[in-house]
Amino acid sequence: MAVITIILQAFGKYHDGDFNVNGGYLYITIIYNFSVSLALYALFLFFFATSDLLRPYEPVLKFLTIKSVIFLSFWQGMVLAILERCSVIPNALFIDGHEVGAGTVAAGWQNFIICIEMFFAAIALRYAFTCTVYQEKKNDVIPPMQSISSGLKETINPGDMVQDAIHNFSPAYQQYTQQSTQDVTQQHGTNGKVSTGTKGSRKSDKIMLITSDDEL
Structure with missing residues (x-):
């Protein structure tokens, strides 16, 4: 969709905020809105289907902080x-007297509001993704980063996504997740009520799941 948008802009068929049926913005917006809404619905289904397995990781705040940045900004x-x-x-006048369209003004408001929202999102991310899970493995030997270029190379390398996809869809991983779900459910009781437990018990669940995943 980004490539199509660039092509439409090159031919003068795409203008931000222009809902004319002869332009591309209307159709791009409809497709994006359908795609984003469907993705958000699928993520809710995924959360409800795996809530017992993901409960030790406390995913609700993680979900809200990440997805609010993506979906709400759209x-x-x-x-x-x-x-x-x-x-x-309305339209605005630039410093040199040239008129700036309302679409540019709306895009400027969008950028300004996002900059303000990211301040609060950064605070929420600080509590959503704590470092305590990684501190539990502080005795592990972690190789230092060789260089900034190697770090950037690892960041943009899609190989980890391919390996993770193969790992998640493998029969061995499916059996592991089913067993882990049963273990977590048994730890929270069999009377149909989920006990809150203590912070230490949640941390033990995290260690159990993370360690089991590493052993595969």
Whole structure:
């Protein structure tokens, strides 16, 4: 969709906030909105299906912080585009006197609001992704980073995603996740009620799951 957007812009068929049926923005927005909504629905289904297995990792705050940045920013931009279409966001004059369109003004508001929101998102991420899980393995020998270039290479390397996909869909991993789900369910009781437990018990569940995953 990003490539299609660039091509449409090159031919003058894409303008931010322009819902004209002869332009590409309307159709791009419809496809994006359908895709984003379907992805969010699928993630909710995934969470409900794996809630028992993921409970030791406390995924709710992680889910909300990451996905709110992605999904809410998209819908926020769409609302600003609608406001621009309804003439709520007017045109502006640049310093040298050249007129700046309402679409550019709406995009500027979107960027400004996102910068403000990222401050609060950073605070939420600090509590969602704590370092305590990794500190539990502080005795492990971690090789130092060779160079900045090697770190960047590992960051953009898609090989880990391919290996993770093969690992997740392998029969051995499916058997492991089923067994782990049964273990976690038994630890939380068999009377149909989930006990809150203590912080130490949740940490033990984390160690159990992480260690079992490493042993595969």
